[in-house]
Amino acid sequence: MIKLKQILTENKNITKLIVDINPDDIVLGGKFKNKPYTVASFSKDENNQPIIITNTGKELKFLSIRIKKLLPKKDR
Numbered sequence: 001m002i003k004l005k006q007i008l009t010e011n012k013n014i015t016k017l018i019v020d021i022n023p024d025d026i027v028l029g030g031k032f033k034n035k036p037y038t039v040a041s042f043s044k045d046e047n048n049q050p051i052i053i054t055n056t057g058k059e060l061k062f063l064s065i066r067i068k069k070l071l072p073k074k075d076r
Contacts (some may be wrong), residue, residue, distance in 0.1 A: 019065060027052060028066040036068065 021027070025039050037054040045051050050062040068076060 019067070021052075024067040027054075027060065028068055029054075029058075029060045029064070033066045037065075046074075 023038060023039050023041060026036050027039060028034055029037050037052075037056070037058065037060065039052055040055045041053045043051050043053055043059075045059070045061075052060045052062060052065065054060065
């Protein structure tokens with residue numbers, strides 16, 4: 001699994017990072033990043049940082065989640 005830190009250290013000229021997340025995808029959040037949430041929509045917080053709004057109304061910071069469909073098969 002390629003980690004974001006590896007990508008940023010190998011390619012210092014990255015200006016855009018595209019991640020394929022759509023509504024109804026499952027992301028893992030919470031303290032240990034193991035609680036599944038369904039993505040309802042996307043927004044920005046007061047600092048213009050991207051956040052994910054779940055179907056329960058919970059707001060998750062975009063870079064503090066795991067994307068279930070991008071995990072290796074043994075970790076799904």
